[in-house]
Amino acid sequence: MNKGGAGGIGRGPTAAAALAAAQKQKTLQQRVDNDIGTLVDSFKFIVNVARVNDQPVRNSHEALMMKMRASRMVQSADSLLKLVSELKQTTTLSRFSTLNDHVEQRTEELNQLADETDGMLARIGDDAAASLTELESHYYSSAIGMNQIDNIK
Amino acid sequence: MDGNMEISVDKLPIKRLESIEENGAERFPNEVGYEERRLNLIHRIDFGWAVDREDSAKKHKKDTSATTTTSKDATKPWPWKSLVENLQAAHQELSVIIDLINTVEVNDAVTVAGMTRPKQLPNELLSDLAVSTATKLQCYRHLGKYFKQSAKGLEQQIAREARFYGALIRLQQNWKVKRHRMAATPGNEGFYIDLFDNSLYDPAASFRPSTMSTVWVEHDAAGMLAINLPQKAVRSLQFGFLCRNSDTAAIQASRIKAVGSDQDPAGECKKEPESDDDCVKNKHAILREVHRAIFDEQVFDLVNREAFNPSLGVNITGIRENYLELNLSQGASVFISLMPHKHEDRVADSADNQNSESALVRSEFFNDSNAKDRTKDPRKKSVFPNRVSCEIFLQQTFHEHVFVQAKKRTTSGGKMHSGQPTIDRSNLLGHFCMSLAHRIFSNKILRELDDLVSRVPYVHLISHPTWNSRTSSWTLSVDVPQSIIYASCQTQKSDKKAKTQFRTKVLVNDCIKVEGEGAPNVVGLFKGTSERICSINRYDCDLADLPMILLQQIASQIIRWLHAEALMVGIKANRDFLCLSFELEQGETLGLVAHVNPEDPLGCISWWLVMDDGFTEEGKLQSQISDTHNRKFLGHLSLDVLYSTLLDLVSLCSGGSNH
Numbered sequence: 001m002n003k004g005g006a007g008g009i010g011r012g013p014t015a016a017a018a019l020a021a022a023q024k025q026k027t028l029q030q031r032v033d034n035d036i037g038t039l040v041d042s043f044k045f046i047v048n049v050a051r052v053n054d055q056p057v058r059n060s061h062e063a064l065m066m067k068m069r070a071s072r073m074v075q076s077a078d079s080l081l082k083l084v085s086e087l088k089q090t091t092t093l094s095r096f097s098t099l100n101d102h103v104e105q106r107t108e109e110l111n112q113l114a115d116e117t118d119g120m121l122a123r124i125g126d127d128a129a130a131s132l133t134e135l136e137s138h139y140y141s142s143a144i145g146m147n148q149i150d151n152i153k
Numbered sequence: 154m155d156g157n158m159e160i161s162v163d164k165l166p167i168k169r170l171e172s173i174e175e176n177g178a179e180r181f182p183n184e185v186g187y188e189e190r191r192l193n194l195i196h197r198i199d200f201g202w203a204v205d206r207e208d209s210a211k212k213h214k215k216d217t218s219a220t221t222t223t224s225k226d227a228t229k230p231w232p233w234k235s236l237v238e239n240l241q242a243a244h245q246e247l248s249v250i251i252d253l254i255n256t257v258e259v260n261d262a263v264t265v266a267g268m269t270r271p272k273q274l275p276n277e278l279l280s281d282l283a284v285s286t287a288t289k290l291q292c293y294r295h296l297g298k299y300f301k302q303s304a305k306g307l308e309q310q311i312a313r314e315a316r317f318y319g320a321l322i323r324l325q326q327n328w329k330v331k332r333h334r335m336a337a338t339p340g341n342e343g344f345y346i347d348l349f350d351n352s353l354y355d356p357a358a359s360f361r362p363s364t365m366s367t368v369w370v371e372h373d374a375a376g377m378l379a380i381n382l383p384q385k386a387v388r389s390l391q392f393g394f395l396c397r398n399s400d401t402a403a404i405q406a407s408r409i410k411a412v413g414s415d416q417d418p419a420g421e422c423k424k425e426p427e428s429d430d431d432c433v434k435n436k437h438a439i440l441r442e443v444h445r446a447i448f449d450e451q452v453f454d455l456v457n458r459e460a461f462n463p464s465l466g467v468n469i470t471g472i473r474e475n476y477l478e479l480n481l482s483q484g485a486s487v488f489i490s491l492m493p494h495k496h497e498d499r500v501a502d503s504a505d506n507q508n509s510e511s512a513l514v515r516s517e518f519f520n521d522s523n524a525k526d527r528t529k530d531p532r533k534k535s536v537f538p539n540r541v542s543c544e545i546f547l548q549q550t551f552h553e554h555v556f557v558q559a560k561k562r563t564t565s566g567g568k569m570h571s572g573q574p575t576i577d578r579s580n581l582l583g584h585f586c587m588s589l590a591h592r593i594f595s596n597k598i599l600r601e602l603d604d605l606v607s608r609v610p611y612v613h614l615i616s617h618p619t620w621n622s623r624t625s626s627w628t629l630s631v632d633v634p635q636s637i638i639y640a641s642c643q644t645q646k647s648d649k650k651a652k653t654q655f656r657t658k659v660l661v662n663d664c665i666k667v668e669g670e671g672a673p674n675v676v677g678l679f680k681g682t683s684e685r686i687c688s689i690n691r692y693d694c695d696l697a698d699l700p701m702i703l704l705q706q707i708a709s710q711i712i713r714w715l716h717a718e719a720l721m722v723g724i725k726a727n728r729d730f731l732c733l734s735f736e737l738e739q740g741e742t743l744g745l746v747a748h749v750n751p752e753d754p755l756g757c758i759s760w761w762l763v764m765d766d767g768f769t770e771e772g773k774l775q776s777q778i779s780d781t782h783n784r785k786f787l788g789h790l791s792l793d794v795l796y797s798t799l800l801d802l803v804s805l806c807s808g809g810s811n812h
Contacts, residue, residue, distance in 0.1 A: 046296070052286045059285050063292045070296050074303040081307060081314075088318045089342060092325065093332055102326055129618045140606070140613040 031083055035076040042069035042076075194257065207245075313376025320378040320433050321370065328440055330370075344370040346380075348444050350556075365443050377429070380436055387442060387494040388475070390449035392544040394537045395478070395486040446494065452551045453477075453491050459582040467583050481586055483593040485537065489547070536596040543589060546622070550581055588622040595625040595661050597696060602627055602659065605700050608757050611792050612707060629657040631707060633714065637796045641718060652717065655710035657703060664693050669706040700751035705731070708747035708758050711792070715745065715799050724803045733799075734765070735806045741766050743802060745795075746784075756789030760798075 046069055049062040172180045185193070273281075321330060321344065329347040349366035365386050373379040453475070460469050460477060471478030475491040606614040606629065617626040633653040658668040668691045694702050708731050715733050719726040727734045727742075734744035742765040749758055762785045790798065 050289070050293070052282065052289050054282070054285075056281075056285060059289060063289065066292060066296060070299055074300075077303070077307055081310060085314055085342075088314065089332070092318065092321055092330065092344075099325065106327070125618065125620060129616075132616055132618070136615055137613065 028083060028087070031079070035080045035083070038076040039073055042073045045069050194260070195253070313372070316375075316377050316429060317372060320429065320436070323433050324378070324436060324440070327437065346370060346440065348440070348447055365447055368440065368443060377432055378436065380439055382439070382443065387446045388449065388491040389446060389494055390452055390544065390548065391488075391490045391492045392547060393488050393540055395488060442494070448548075448552075448556075450491065451556075452548060453489065455551055455555060456489055456547075456582055459580065462580075467586050479586060481590045481593065483536075483590045483597075485590075485593055487543075487586075487589065536593050536600065538589070538592045538596070546588070547585055550585055554581055584622075591623045591625070591661070594696075598625070598659070598661055598665065598699065599627070601696065601700055602629070602703075605703060605751065605757060608754070609704075609707070610756075623662065625661040627659045629659070629703060629707065631655040631710060631792075634792055637793060640796075641721065652714065655707070655714065657706045657710070659699075659703070665695065665699055666691060666693055667699075667702055667706065669710070700757070701749065704749035704751060704757050708749050711758075711795065712745075712747060715795065718796065718799060719803060722800075722803055724806055732763075735802055737806060743805070745798065745802065753789075758789065760787040760790050760795070761785065762787055762798075 046066050049066060053059055053062070170179050171182045174180065324330065324346065331345055331347050333343045333345060346368045347366060348368060365382070368380055368382065371379045371381060457477060460467055460479065468480040469477065470480045470486060471488075476488065477490065478486060478488045480486050602614055606612050611631055613630045613632065615628040615630055617628065619626055631654070638653055656669075660666040660668065692702075712728060712731055712733050716726055716728040719733070719735075724735065727736075729744075731747040731749070732744050734742045736742055744763040744765060746761040746763050747758055748761055751757055753759065764783045766783075787798065
């Protein structure tokens, strides 16, 4: 989430976006608090009812409450996991500054690579031209060129 | 009960006078208290019948036990007998108590205030506690299993999400990742990758987004990111030559591009479990192939549009779906088409297959025909340029002048790459076709030059790469051998040095231009005298006349060189177009004449020695071989032999003059 504008006050859509971001941040924090609180409370309860009572009815009641608390703990953990997924999705879609920096860096690298490739191609062309000239002169003055003419004759 | 029913009647609940004393005082019975009244009522219940029954039962048992003493001695006692008897006794007592309670409640005189459990014994207390503890322990164990199971599931989910988002973030480094909220389903967050290039949006060009521009991202069975592409969606640009010329009846086959034999465009990580890095690399490769396919589609779209605009160098000879056939000016035709990427898709798509097969010949046939041509004449080469290089040139032309320019316009600050000259953006296809035609034409010229040079040993061919797609240049060079130069230095009397190198340049642009140096103006011969010399002669010609013109140029340069050498040794010689003549005594002339014949397989330039007795008409060329006494064929001489011949002629002329 782009938290840079979370507390800022801008004009027009920027202010609305900042307010929306702040509201969303608050909502997420509240969800986190609730889930963590549920986890802690449920765990406390489970630990506290470890004592065995004389009344079987009470023990049965506590057993039922323990199961209920355990399922609430798992639900809270699942809710936290979903919250983390939401944060990952938001990060994936909203980290513009990082992406822009990376794109610019990559563009610069590729432009440099393109320039180097162009230079390399030019050098290869020059080398090829020089090699062609040399090979031609060697060929026409060599025995192979002469043999070819003799074969034709 | 014995059957005799006894009835007892309660006293009426009125105060009865118990006695009257003599003095008249009435005595009433004392008030009966609640407890006393209750006890009285209980005492009224006759338990005699129950007691009698019990006694009779005991008596019966004793009788039976007496009669079966012998059997009991034989059998063992039942171990649970005492427990049964105790339970029966307890049941009887409970029955009595229940009857008592019901009776007193019916009479509404006595109500049960409460019942107290009898105090438990210590062992009973401990056993109850143990049971409760065990129950609670079991409950905690169940909770523990439940937590472990849940933790395992959550860990797997975390791992799956970590893999998915890690791969997605890595893909996001190079591709645009977007999200469609409406398409979000359980297990699919609605992510997709947008391959459409917004910088190319041009109302004039109006590129339509390809169907492959949106690539949906999904989860596979392992939770990893997966990309699914529709079949037959990925197509690539194909280019090929069609030749109807009988001389070069080689039809180049196009190769079937493949993404990779072991690569699945569907994008699923099949076979062996790949690492996350390999999987992401695989996805990058697939997206790159799709991106390239989109580029090929855009190029084909542009080619189609430009083909129907009247422009120079573009003639459409055939058109079908995803197929375009163009005619070049050098007797060759080319086709451009969009073909599916994989061979299976190509076989399934019969229309495209028919187009390609009607335009193509099997590559084996091409290879065979090419091999046959080479065995017949090794010098004969195909005039068609490499198919792949043409395809790359087509793509590069459109990429450089459409896509890159579009992006530079949007950024408005990029630097211009130098190299190719500025090309009219509206006629890129014309430029491409004309470049191809030029390449074919220049290959034909090169073949002619190579053929010519191979038959004249002292002529060397020098290529000059121009790095221009529509300009080619060569030079035919004649170098005087070093031995001659050395010998000439030894014998020359003047300080002047003869030219030792003669060059003739061939430049191909829209036509063939020949530039020769130091030779008589060939064209000027038809207008004036042969003495008219220009430092550089330039003239245009066509392919058919090129060998003859070049040979004449070379032969005239040699004649000029020989003339200069003769002058250096002090002999007066006359130079004609292709003839160097020496004056002998009595007006006779001895001439060294060059004869050029491009069709001569032994050598293109041959030499004749001609004797002129002075009675023939001046300027008339002796082309008819009728009198063998006046001319002698010297053959295809090298420069060394020519120079020796020249010296012999010089000595002959000198000897004759001395006489």
